[in-house]
Amino acid sequence: MLGRELKNRYRIVATLRTGGFGQTYIAEDTQRPGQPKCVVKHLMPATHNPQFMDLARRLFNTEAEILEKLGRHDQIPQLLAYFEDNHDFFLIQEFIEGYPLSEEMLPGQPMSEAKVIGILEDVLNVLTFVHSYGVIHRDIKPNNIMRRGQDGKLILIDFGAVKKISTQIVDPETGETPTIAIGTGGYIAPEQALGHPRLSSDIYSLGMTVIEALTGIPPRNLPEDSVTGDVLWQYQARVSQEVAVILDKMIARNLAQRYKSAAEVLDSLRYVVSATVPRSLNSDRVATEPITSINYSxxxxxxxxxxxxxxxxxxxxxxxxxxxxxxxxxxxxxxxxxxxxxxxxxxxxxxxxxxxxxxxxxxxxxxxxxxxxxxIKPTQTPPPTSAATNQINPDFIRRCEQELSGLIGPMGNYICQRAVKQHPQFSAAELVEFLVTQIPDPTKASEFRHKFRF
The missing domain is CATH 1.10.1470 (Protein Yjbj; Chain: A;)
Known part of the structure; x- marks a missing residue:
């Protein structure tokens, strides 16, 4: 293809990538001043069977029209032209000067939470626009997010929708065209891998992308829970609880538990980011209707x-x-x-x-x-336990309450009181050992035990 001039206009000068769905090239537009670069996507149908070609042609035109609408967004490459040539299909798109986000995500070098939030918010804004057209990207990953050189904005590229043209296979008996999964291992949502993508599939892929940024670990190398299949990533990242719960909901395997739209994720993210801002500075916050029931734990x-x-x-x-x-x-x-x-x-x-x-x-x-x-509130001290219902000296119990509260806070009083009530048979030594198990910090647990050597 190098040197070939498509439509007597687009001269192929370099190969960008080759894949199972076709090839992508850099070309020069010889009919524009300065012959600016553009991107040529060469999509090769799976077969030239007439029935298939009719389907592929309709699909190509439909998807091209969608890409033309999406290209109106500043952070999506503009579609310049599309055409069929010798039973192959070509898309001509704007060339983005920059580099893929994957070049910022170095193995073993986690990004800061602040930078990851910036990436997440930037891509979610674009994805909200994409989803407003009912379009699923299908292949969100670091290599398909470009950092534009002129302004540093993130650009969403390589929409997987057009790849369907190369994966449609017509059953000669039924005329049906089964869906073939499009996506990349590690980033692809479970339902999409089974050939049933939906808008929330993109949210899963974006979630895995930013988790890779936070951990410095490719998604395929992250362990999974042997029972639920959930990705275990938090112990590998320095991240706040609020952001962690958003990411967990983005990558939930259960569709009912996952965010339904990019706009919903963006809304949650913005509330978290502004959570420390006084309410008086957030007068534009939309009032929230009272909750009458929740999917409680x-x-x-x-x-x-x-x-x-x-x-x-x-x-x-x-x-x-x-x-x-x-x-x-x-x-x-x-x-x-x-x-x-x-x-x-x-x-x-x-x-x-x-x-x-x-x-x-x-x-x-x-x-x-x-x-x-x-x-009793944790800031109050509960009344001493009666010696009639427990053989442990009440003064010893009060000492346990004081020492435990000194290590873990006011909840120490309540935990100690509850232990005495629920386990009246405990000896003093057994009470101490039980309270040790309630202290999450091993160093503090050891310190507590050391104060009560028998």
Missing amino acids: HNPNISQELQVKLTNLLTDEIGPIAAIIMKRNVSKAIASQDLIERLLAVVPPQNQERFRQKAYAAIATSAQTPLQTSS
Whole structure:
């Protein structure tokens, strides 16, 4: 193809890439001043069977018209021309001076969270536009995201839709054309790999792309949970809880749990980024309707009613992302008081006391589960355990409460009290060993045990 001039205009000067779907070249437009570069995509049908060619031709024209509309976006290459020549199909697109995002993502060198958020927001803006036309990109990955040299913006290239032209196979008996998976291993969504792509498939691929940026590890090298199949990536990354929950929802294998649209992801991301900005500076925030039910996590110590109330309170502070953060923390919390302390970590500092007061008021007005018999806030000290119901000296129990609170915070009082009530048969030594298991930091756990040597 080198040196060939298509339509007496586009002279092929270099090969960009060759793949199973066709070839991509750099050409010069000889009919424009300065003969600027352009990209030529040569799509070769799987067969020249007349029935297939009729289908391929209709598909090609339809997809080209879509690409022409998408090219109106500043961060998508403009379609300059498309035509058929000798039973092959050609697309002529704008040439982007720059380099692929993969050149910024070096193995073993994770990007900062701030930079990854910038990448995510930039691509989501483009993807929102693409999805507004009902178009699925089908092949989002670092090599298909270009960093434009003139302004540093990210450009989404190489839409997989046109590749369908080379993968359609007509069944001569039924006339049906089964869908063949298009995408790249590691980045491709599970349902897309089975030949059933949808808009949220692009969200999965983008999620895996930014996870690679955060970890410095290619997706195929990340381990999976042996039971759920979920990608295990967080222990390899330095990332905030709020961003982590967004990424987890982007790459959820279960479609019901994954974001449905790029706009939805973008909305969550913007709320997280602005979560520390005082409400007075966010007067344009759209009011959120109160939540009456949520897909709550099972926790025998925290009722569904309380989860809904706390989700509404948290939504008032940080927006729709609250439901995700709630679900993530409910399963980890040992009691409602512990859940509140966890949620405070994502509430703007100036609003934390207000949130704490409203949250404890919600506990008081919610149905209590058997393990929530205490309404004591973690900032208060529970009454001493009666020696009539436990042989451990009450002074020893109070000392345990003080030492545990000194290591893990006010929740130490509640944890100790609960342990005594639930395990009245414990000896002093057994109580200490049980409390040691409640301290997540190994160093602090060892320090606690050392204070109670028998």
